Amino acid sequence: MTKIAIAYHSGYGHTQRQAEAVHAGAAAVAGASAKLYAVDALDDAQWAELDAADAIVFGAPTYMGSASAKFKEFMDASSKRWFTQAWKDKLAAGFTTSASQSGDKLATLLQMMVFANQHGMLWAGLGLMPGNNNSQGSVHDLNRLGGFIGAMAQANADQGAEAMLESDLKTATHLGARVAETAAALRRGRN
Numbered sequence: 001m002t003k004i005a006i007a008y009h010s011g012y013g014h015t016q017r018q019a020e021a022v023h024a025g026a027a028a029v030a031g032a033s034a035k036l037y038a039v040d041a042l043d044d045a046q047w048a049e050l051d052a053a054d055a056i057v058f059g060a061p062t063y064m065g066s067a068s069a070k071f072k073e074f075m076d077a078s079s080k081r082w083f084t085q086a087w088k089d090k091l092a093a094g095f096t097t098s099a100s101q102s103g104d105k106l107a108t109l110l111q112m113m114v115f116a117n118q119h120g121m122l123w124a125g126l127g128l129m130p131g132n133n134n135s136q137g138s139v140h141d142l143n144r145l146g147g148f149i150g151a152m153a154q155a156n157a158d159q160g161a162e163a164m165l166e167s168d169l170k171t172a173t174h175l176g177a178r179v180a181e182t183a184a185a186l187r188r189g190r191n
């Protein structure tokens with residue numbers, strides 16, 4: 001069984017919904033198990049499960065142009081793992097939600113990619129061509145925000161998570177599936 005951990009923070013539920021979409025994509029891959037971890041409430045047993053995972057997908061809302069402070073607390077707390085490079089050669093990927101179309105989401109994904117590489121993890125990008133970038137495109141396209149290094153979602157500031165666009169959720173589901181398939185391939189290769 002390939003274990004996929006989705007380690008995320010969400011202040012108001014939008015990134016949580018995106019995390020659930022990543023989870024659905026990973027869990028649908030044959031031979032994979034997926035589990036959500038709220039990083040602001042991790043106990044020792046859950047830290048140990050992250051240590052045992054084949055892949056960790058990181059998720060945070062973009063607050064003030066970077067990952068939320070709660071997610072940064074998790075990043076800093078993970079330094080105990082960094083000392084022993086406990087997460088070295090695990091697969092990693094990332095996702096973020098923000099209110100603006102750009103909103104500097106790229107900065108959050110770059111922050112996660114740097115973080116993963118500090119841990120010696122292997123970063124998996126989104127692996128999708130950009131949508132909604134030509135005259136035939138629309139907001140309903142997969143990867144409509146045109147990210148490459150991770151999954152982006154945009155949620156209107158005055159609406160709840162239930163109003164999030166299916167296209168963004170399907171993009172997140174794609175990332176979950178890609179991570180689970182790649183983690184399984186890595187596991188087969190290592191075995």
Ligand SMILES: Cc1cc2nc3c(=O)[nH]c(=O)nc-3n(C[C@H](O)[C@H](O)[C@H](O)COP(=O)(O)O)c2cc1C
Binds near residue numbers: 011065
């Ligand atoms: C403190 C704070 C800072 C924010 N900064 C940004 C930002 O830099 N860019 C942006 O597009 N949206 C920003 N937003 C909006 C959130 O990214 C957006 O509401 C997102 O959907 C929240 O996700 P969550 O419900 O998972 O917390 C900010 C919201 C808060 C509360």
